[in-house]
Amino acid sequence: MTALDEAAFLCEVCARLPNADCCGCHDCAGRCAGNLRITRTEFEAIRRHLDGGGWFPAVRGDADMVVPCEFQEPDGPRCLVYPVRPLVCRLFGLVEWLPCPRGRLLPPVPDGLEIIRTYAAFERHTFREWLRAERAGPGGVLDASARARQRTETAPWPQ
Numbered sequence: 001m002t003a004l005d006e007a008a009f010l011c012e013v014c015a016r017l018p019n020a021d022c023c024g025c026h027d028c029a030g031r032c033a034g035n036l037r038i039t040r041t042e043f044e045a046i047r048r049h050l051d052g053g054g055w056f057p058a059v060r061g062d063a064d065m066v067v068p069c070e071f072q073e074p075d076g077p078r079c080l081v082y083p084v085r086p087l088v089c090r091l092f093g094l095v096e097w098l099p100c101p102r103g104r105l106l107p108p109v110p111d112g113l114e115i116i117r118t119y120a121a122f123e124r125h126t127f128r129e130w131l132r133a134e135r136a137g138p139g140g141v142l143d144a145s146a147r148a149r150q151r152t153e154t155a156p157w158p159q
């Protein structure tokens with residue numbers, strides 16, 4: 001699929017996701033794992049958002065470790081990129097496998113599994129991997145470990 005397909009898909013899905021009945025408790029913030037694999041469109045949106053604030057995400061441990069998300073406020077649970085957060089974050093509380101810790105689950109999005117399958121088929125890397133590729137210039141080269149992970153992640157979604 002092309003970059004245009006990816007951007008169109010994200011726009012269409014994000015525009016129709018219902019707003020969860022969120023009370024703003026931040027109880028779900030403990031599940032904001034770091035080193036999320038995001039698409040190029042999401043990387044570019046986050047980069048523009050961060051450039052405006054002059055802030056840059058911290059490195060939080062090894063890329064393969066489960067660590068807190070680098071986009072979480074350093075001393076608190078808030079998401080610093082909330083308006084441009086990745087699709088997987090937007091699905092929180094809207095699909096059965098990402099439940100709200102307080103049980104405030106709206107009727108699940110009917111095509112949640114299809115959405116995540118389509119999303120998983122796009123090229124995705126961590127924010128830092130995209131940044132490295134961008135700095136390497138047009139067609140920037142992603143490192144071997146990023147490519148190996150990508151191969152694993154784009155394997156067919158389990159039925």
Ligand code: SF4
Nearest residue numbers: 032069071072079089
């Ligand atoms: S981008 Fe924001 S919502 Fe998504 S995991 Fe990170 S802190 Fe949580």
